[in-house]
Amino acid sequence: MAKVWFVGAGPGDPELITVKGRNLIEKADAILFAGSLVSEAAMGWAKPGCRVMDSKGMDLEQIVSWLIEQAQGDAVVVRLQTGDPGLYGALIEMVQPLDEQSIEVGVVPGVSSAMASAAAGVESLTLPEVTQTVILTRVEGRTPMPAGESLPELAQHHCTLCLFLSITLLKKVQADLLAAGWSDQAPVLVVHKASWPGEERIIRGTLADIRDKCRAEKINSQAMIIVSPTLGSRDWPEIKKSKLYDKNFSHRFRKAANKS
Ligand code: SAH
Numbered sequence: 565m566a567k568v569w570f571v572g573a574g575p576g577d578p579e580l581i582t583v584k585g586r587n588l589i590e591k592a593d594a595i596l597f598a599g600s601l602v603s604e605a606a607m608g609w610a611k612p613g614c615r616v617m618d619s620k621g622m623d624l625e626q627i628v629s630w631l632i633e634q635a636q637g638d639a640v641v642v643r644l645q646t647g648d649p650g651l652y653g654a655l656i657e658m659v660q661p662l663d664e665q666s667i668e669v670g671v672v673p674g675v676s677s678a679m680a681s682a683a684a685g686v687e688s689l690t691l692p693e694v695t696q697t698v699i700l701t702r703v704e705g706r707t708p709m710p711a712g713e714s715l716p717e718l719a720q721h722h723c724t725l726c727l728f729l730s731i732t733l734l735k736k737v738q739a740d741l742l743a744a745g746w747s748d749q750a751p752v753l754v755v756h757k758a759s760w761p762g763e764e765r766i767i768r769g770t771l772a773d774i775r776d777k778c779r780a781e782k783i784n785s786q787a788m789i790i791v792s793p794t795l796g797s798r799d800w801p802e803i804k805k806s807k808l809y810d811k812n813f814s815h816r817f818r819k820a821a822n823k824s
Pocket of ligand 1: 649676785
């Protein structure tokens with residue numbers, strides 16, 4: 565049975581693709597990729613004779629017909645997606661037409677750029693008694709935001725916000741967060757090309773100055789914006805420790821020290 569696999573390529577560094585994703589690339593008879601570092605590496609992993617196509621310049625219909633065409637017989641087809649396929653990846657738009665053709669589909673998750681950006685800055689997106697919640701979202705652009713999901717509404721939670729697809733809209737990010745009661749001194753982390761060897765850039769600032777800093781660095785694409793009350797906690801003199809490694813707290817695999 566043919567199978568089309570949507571494989572998360574990860575954020576950029578070819579070492580951040582999953583073992584399963586790489587194994588599928590090695591097995592694939594056809595690969596459709598969106599130009600990136602992982603794609604270049606993938607070409608080296610692909611078996612000789614594998615049909616390879618860049619989706620740059622293809623519209624949805626062309627992508628879907630290419631995938632269907634390649635999925636004939638018992639071919640293994642891989643559609644490489646940046647980060648995780650389930651985040652801003654048009655996954656369902658591609659899966660539905662395959663379902664209509666009764667072509668079996670599989671998804672391999674990937675390391676999202678949100679996680680890679682936090683890692684780049686040695687930041688934790690959650691911290692005990694600071695925030696235990698992460699919102700992955702974007703600022704409204706051409707895609708309208710559903711009711712209740714505007715940034716001023718989401719920002720009212722004062723939890724961690726990872727903003728995709730929004731680096732050209734920093735002015736709006738600033739205004740919306742201030743409107744939601746954030747301080748203009750709230751820390752902001754912007755990571756451009758997170759995990760790309762030699763190309764990653766990390767910009768730290770505040771709501772007040774992050775836009776100017778990004779402008780000065782000419783960062784206007786491929787960037788993640790993280791706004792969070794946890795940012796910079798590596799340098800805090802005191803943090804609340806999590807229960808996970810607390811010696812007075814037992815869980816399935818470890819008995820608390822003070823228990824008889
Ligand atoms: N599925 C992807 C997101 C695709 S939407 C994922 O899980 O990461 C494209 C947006 O993702 C970009 O506008 C940018 O905000 C972010 N992005 C993708 N790769 C990135 C990287 N290496 N570094 C920082 N941001 C990145």
